[in-house]
Amino acid sequence: MPRPIQATIHGEALRHNLARMRAAAPDARVWAVVKANAYGHGIERVFEALRGADGFALLDLLEAERVRALGWRGPILLLEGVFEPRDLELCSRLGLWHAVHCDAQIDWLAAHKTQVPHRVFLKMNSGMNRLGFTPQRLRAAWSRLDALPQVDEISLMTHFSDADGPRGIAHQLHVFEETTRDLPGERSLANSAATLRHAADPQVRGDWIRPGIAVYGSAPDFPEHDIAHWQLQPTMTLASRVIGVQTLQPGDTVGYGSSFTADAPVRIGVVACGYADGYPRHCTTGTPVLVEGVRTRLVGRVSMDMIAVDLTPVPQAGLGSEVTLWGHAGNGAVLPIDEVAKSGGTLGYELMCALALRVPVAVD
Numbered sequence: 001m002p003r004p005i006q007a008t009i010h011g012e013a014l015r016h017n018l019a020r021m022r023a024a025a026p027d028a029r030v031w032a033v034v035k036a037n038a039y040g041h042g043i044e045r046v047f048e049a050l051r052g053a054d055g056f057a058l059l060d061l062l063e064a065e066r067v068r069a070l071g072w073r074g075p076i077l078l079l080e081g082v083f084e085p086r087d088l089e090l091c092s093r094l095g096l097w098h099a100v101h102c103d104a105q106i107d108w109l110a111a112h113k114t115q116v117p118h119r120v121f122l123k124m125n126s127g128m129n130r131l132g133f134t135p136q137r138l139r140a141a142w143s144r145l146d147a148l149p150q151v152d153e154i155s156l157m158t159h160f161s162d163a164d165g166p167r168g169i170a171h172q173l174h175v176f177e178e179t180t181r182d183l184p185g186e187r188s189l190a191n192s193a194a195t196l197r198h199a200a201d202p203q204v205r206g207d208w209i210r211p212g213i214a215v216y217g218s219a220p221d222f223p224e225h226d227i228a229h230w231q232l233q234p235t236m237t238l239a240s241r242v243i244g245v246q247t248l249q250p251g252d253t254v255g256y257g258s259s260f261t262a263d264a265p266v267r268i269g270v271v272a273c274g275y276a277d278g279y280p281r282h283c284t285t286g287t288p289v290l291v292e293g294v295r296t297r298l299v300g301r302v303s304m305d306m307i308a309v310d311l312t313p314v315p316q317a318g319l320g321s322e323v324t325l326w327g328h329a330g331n332g333a334v335l336p337i338d339e340v341a342k343s344g345g346t347l348g349y350e351l352m353c354a355l356a357l358r359v360p361v362a363v364d
């Protein structure tokens with residue numbers, strides 16, 4: 001028997017979440033963002049469930065090839081554009097749309113020989129200061145692109161730094177609107193957080209939204225809101241089993257560094273899951289875990305292959321009991337990945353992306 005750890009990707013939940021994002025911006029088209037191997041879920045595993053999207057957005061050219069290999073003939077957008085001139089050949093061959101965020105990318109396009117003009121998304125830096133042309137330089141970039149025979153349609157995009165938090169998006173939206181007011185072309189602005197929190201404004205919805213994390217059942221603004229608030233469902237379950245049981249007496253400790261000391265007799269389940277499976281090592285005593293669908297807590301440190309959990313709320317649990325690290329338990333209980341991430345000082349994004357290769361993955 002293989003080690004009992006297992007991840008499961010939930011197709012129905014992906015469909016539900018995609019529909020939920022579409023409903024939040026009903027007049028916009030939807031890029032399903034599948035970068036980072038579909039946020040750790042596996043592009044091939046999510047493809048069927050997400051093929052109702054209007055396009056797939058990602059940033060690795062190899063991932064774009066994988067989406068085409070699955071038979072997708074619709075739009076694919078490279079969110080960072082190309083990395084070197086010869087990437088443009090692949091764009092021509094596979095019909096990829098690509099972001100243009102710097103002058104070098106325009107130079108490469110100008111030198112590119114192609115029969116098919118490219119659809120480009122001109123990226124504006126409206127305050128995030130990661131990629132894109134500043135407001136002062138955007139129009140010159142637009143004019144250069146407009147003059148190139150290699151370029152077909154020019155769309156406009158920007159990205160918000162604070163769509164999930166108190167600073168919000170108004171300052172960036174204002175800069176974007178001021179700069180692009182009289183430029184033609186489709187617009188794309190909103191990630192998951194902007195779509196859920198700010199898309200009542202049609203200018204935020206634009207022509208294309210770009211949700212990622214919400215499609216994968218994590219709340220972009222946790223803990224202010226959770227997935228129940230946004231009506232999202234977990235799309236990844238990480239589950240394992242109890243492979244050992246210990247009974248501690250007051251004063252006994254668990255695991256490396258003896259970071260947990262029992263103050264009363266307590267039954268501890270040892271679970272086949274550790275940081276080498278992608279479980280966050282920074283989670284400490286108190287991190288939520290489900291045993292047989294009942295909420296309990298991690299105790300002590302996370303080791304490479306094992307964690308320990310408190311069996312007090314589940315007296316019937318023992319060797320072989322189901323443990324849900326995040327996602328859905330067999331009895332229908334849900335443990336949002338965001339809660340585990342918070343305990344480990346990180347985000348649902350990072351946990352999904354860090355699911356380790358050694359964990360077998362099923363699709364249901």
Ligand SMILES: *Cc1c(COP(=O)(O)O)cnc(C)c1O
Binds near residue numbers: 214
């Ligand atoms: C990753 C990414 C998104 C999706 O962001 P989420 O927060 O996961 O919704 C959208 N746009 C760009 C440019 C991105 O890089």
